[in-house]
Amino acid sequence: MSTQSKSEASAAELQALDNGFMGHPAPLRSLFFTEMWERFSYYSIRPLLVLFMVATVSSGGFGFDEVTASAIYGIFAGSLYLAAVPGGWLADNWLGQERALWWGSIVIALGHLCIALSAMFGMTLFFVGLICIVLGSGLFKTCISVMVGALYPKGDARRDGGFTLFYMGINIGALLAALIVGVFKEKGMWHVGFGVGGLGMLVSLLTYRFIARKNLTRYAQAKGVDAEWEQSNDQYKNIGRWVGGFIALLVAAVLLISTGMVSFNPEMVAEYMTYIIAAVVILYFAIMFISPRLDKTDKLRLLICFILIIGSTLFWSSFEQQPTSFNLFADRYTDLNVMGFEIPSIWFQSLNPLFILILAPIVSIIWVKLGNRGLEPSSMAKFALGMLLAAAGFALMIFASKSILAPGAGLASPLWLVGSLLLLTLGELALSPVGLSSMTKLAPKGMQGQMMGLFFASIAMGNLVAAFFGGHVSADKIEGLPTLFTTMTIFLVVSAVILLVLAKPINNMLQKSEHADEVSQ
Secondary structure, rough: OHHHHHHHHHHHHHHHHHOOOOOEEEEHHHHHHHHHHHHHHHHHHHHHHHHHHHHHHHOOOOOOOOOHHOOOOOHHHHHHHHHHHHHHHHHHHHHHHHHHHHHHHHHHHHHHHHHHHHHHHHHHHHHHHHHHHHHHHHHHHHHHHHHHHHHHOOOOOHHHHHHHHHHHHHHHHHHHHHOOOOHHHOOOOOHHHHHHHHHHHHHHHHHHHHHHHHHHHHHHHHOOOHHHHHHHOOOOOHHHHHHHHHHHHHHHHHHHHHOOOOOHHHHHHHHHHHHHHHHHHHHHHHHHHHOOOHOOOOOOOOHHHHHHHHHHHHHHHHHHOOHHHHHHHHHHHHEEEOEEEEEHHHHHHHHHHHHHHHHHHHHHHHHHHHHHOOOOOOOHHHHHHHHHHHHHHHHHHHHHHHHHHOOOOOOOOOOOOHHHHHHHHHHHHHHHHHHHHHHHHHHHOHHHHHHHHHHHHHHHEEEEHHHHHHHHHHHHHHHHHHHHHHHHHHHHHHHHHHHHHHHHHHHHHHHHHHHHHHHHH
């Protein structure tokens, strides 16, 4: 073959690799499925956890009260988001993205295996499984996103579209998970449901090991670039010893708690976790605001980030009611007979990913159309819109809870939950992508990673607050449900109004500061 033919063949191969998956780099396909199955595994156990822990021992559960079960779920979900911060740091400074993702996958799979086997070996193994999923997700969560980003060179217009496809994979996994495990929950086959999640994680692990890694290496070689996901800096020494010491302390804590030598109060731990995270976030911003190395524009940007993080916490404290209060309401107080068919209560958890798959492209088109006409709302206005939509969702739940408290009333119509979850999903689509984008766009130079970590901390706080509220859905507290949902509605509306009031003046100040910076340069 002539040199020219080889060159043409090489160019054709490069073109195929660069546009091999719906106009995106070919490795995105295998990363898409790796993430889809990992999310399938997580969303398989997510809706089961609280219902399993409150189920009676005779039904195969732990027999915990609602407050304890919700607090444990809050600690689990909150820790999962917080673990992304040290997990990302370890990937950057010790393991490299590729090894961190691989080991994270293995630890998550071990966690699912522990939960599935806890039916035979006891409650302690169940909680060891949850700990493993938290630790593994801390490594997995950031690394796979970094790998997706590394497929696109700086300025590549396909980047946002690639992440949109990636996000679709997450929701396909979540949708399938709720539909499948709901069937096992109705039959009381809790650990089979947990085992299904483990199988999903195994598929994810094998997809990455035997397909994604090969595709990523081939892509990097064809492009003639270093595979940055395999690199890590060696700035810090003896990290492995610190990690080993942390794991040893964690094992000791599990042994002390499981043997009863140290008591563990989930409600108190969840409460103090919320206080500590909030204090760290506030302290961080206070230090940054008085720091002399940041100019006036940077501090204004940080102020906007701080306001958005507060709003994010309030939003996620309502949105994450789904696996707690909404799940319990669906299971206990909702008429599940639809057209003669008894639907599993967990199927309501599939509505959010289903709505996202249907509505995300529509919302994206609306923002583009408004942007072309110069009518697209600011980030803070979108944030406020998301909170108002969530408030409307909770307003529906006020009426739903009142409908079952009326004299002689039966179970609530499933349409209440469907409508509420639709509004919450619209709120998520208005707020969540904007929050992630705003943190990277507004963060001062060199602080993007820190802002993303703080945004994840807001989601962690939201999960913990949601767990606190969600624990109040029980037969002896059912009269308080309208008050609970009303409180959430008022919080969201007040926060949205404050954001709307601040949106225009802060946006004007930011534009003036940026213009002044451009003039000075």
